[in-house]
Amino acid sequence: MTTLPAALADRVVVLDGGLATRLEARGHDLSDSLWSARLLLEDPDEVRAAHADFFVAGAEVATTASYQVSESGFAAAGLDAGDSMRALRRSVRLAREAAEAAGGQRWVAASVGPYGASLADGSEYRGDYGLSVRQLRAWHRPRLAVLAEAGADVLACETIPCLAEVEALALELDALGVPAWLSLTTVGAHTRLGEPAAEAYALAAGSDAVVALGANCCDPADAAAVVAAVGGRRPVVFYPNSGEVWDAAARDWRGPASLHGIDWSGVSGRGGCCRVGPELIAAVAADAGRAGTNGGSPDARPR
Numbered sequence: 001m002t003t004l005p006a007a008l009a010d011r012v013v014v015l016d017g018g019l020a021t022r023l024e025a026r027g028h029d030l031s032d033s034l035w036s037a038r039l040l041l042e043d044p045d046e047v048r049a050a051h052a053d054f055f056v057a058g059a060e061v062a063t064t065a066s067y068q069v070s071e072s073g074f075a076a077a078g079l080d081a082g083d084s085m086r087a088l089r090r091s092v093r094l095a096r097e098a099a100e101a102a103g104g105q106r107w108v109a110a111s112v113g114p115y116g117a118s119l120a121d122g123s124e125y126r127g128d129y130g131l132s133v134r135q136l137r138a139w140h141r142p143r144l145a146v147l148a149e150a151g152a153d154v155l156a157c158e159t160i161p162c163l164a165e166v167e168a169l170a171l172e173l174d175a176l177g178v179p180a181w182l183s184l185t186t187v188g189a190h191t192r193l194g195e196p197a198a199e200a201y202a203l204a205a206g207s208d209a210v211v212a213l214g215a216n217c218c219d220p221a222d223a224a225a226v227v228a229a230v231g232g233r234r235p236v237v238f239y240p241n242s243g244e245v246w247d248a249a250a251r252d253w254r255g256p257a258s259l260h261g262i263d264w265s266g267v268s269g270r271g272g273c274c275r276v277g278p279e280l281i282a283a284v285a286a287d288a289g290r291a292g293t294n295g296g297s298p299d300a301r302p303r
Helices: 004-010 019-025 037-042 044-056 071-076 081-102 115-119 133-150 163-176 197-204 220-230 278-287
Strands: 061-063 107-112 154-160 180-184 210-216 236-239 245-247 252-254
Touching (some): 019 044, 044 278, 071 133, 107 133, 163 197, 180 197
């Protein structure tokens, strides 16, 4: 069986879409501070089913529901460290079960969200934590170790907004020695904190454990800027939002949801993030020529 890092280095790999988006479409209220991580505790069958929906659509990678799982975030919700560790392990197991049920060549990427996600205040889109690299390393270390031990194919360090967190993760990943990708959340060619994305990618590429670089939870139009900033240091993963725009006054999304028209040139791992459901991933799979393999098809639709 080909490893995920080898596949990313060799060909286009279709990633999944927004897991929380799919869970909401399946009828779940994710307004809780733990977001989709709450369902790891309360309704794990639904998490597995949401992964399966993306596999039916043609995805080859399931990204786990562990983005929002951390000791500090669970403590703020009245749960203990043991609960967070069990949730991390369960997130990988559920994704693996969905992958095995789908058959064919499938992989699991264990989501490692940024420190700001644990605060549930949007600070992952600012990166203004005020924490040192040492403090960020200590915060990430326990869950990185658990997810590494749980048996995911890669660790997906994603929605990273600032250089300090990139440095912290690169150092911790080097210490662990397990394959990972590192994905910024970008605004054009910059991190959310305004630093050059190319500097962040160069820093991350200093870790032998980092097998791919890219961006997620960003504008679809950022693809070319991200590829340029990565600069050939690693294969590129890119999984943007749907392209819709949030209208704060109306409290609703405006514009079409589509990943058509993205310049995928130079992007190995192609998928979506917020507001990207299985129907859009089916289109990505068709565009990538991966539809019809491993159970997906251009006409695949979620259950």
